[in-house]
Amino acid sequence: MSSEKTSADLRIEFDRLDRDKDGFITLKEFRAFHEQNNKDGTSIEKAFAAIDADNDGMVTFEEFQRAYKG
Known part of the structure; x- marks a missing residue:
């Protein structure tokens, strides 16, 4: 199994960080x-x-995904 994170894995991590769930x-x-x-x-x-x-002081899921997937 690859150690590369999938989009679903990244979404789980993103949601864990987004405490107020505003996206x-x-x-x-x-x-x-x-x-x-x-x-x-x-x-x-x-x-x-x-x-x-x-x-802009806010990380979107797209920015988060780009940062971790390269």
Whole structure:
């Protein structure tokens, strides 16, 4: 089995991060999730900025999917 994540796998991860279920992941949601997993705050912000392709402060599922699928 391939280690590459499917669109369905990515949707599950996206939905887990999107705590208020508005269809976007904000930096606040992204940070809250990653701080629970003991990630450094600076690297969290850099990772979020890299995923937020249009720099609007919200990550759409399409941006999330592009970031993880390449």
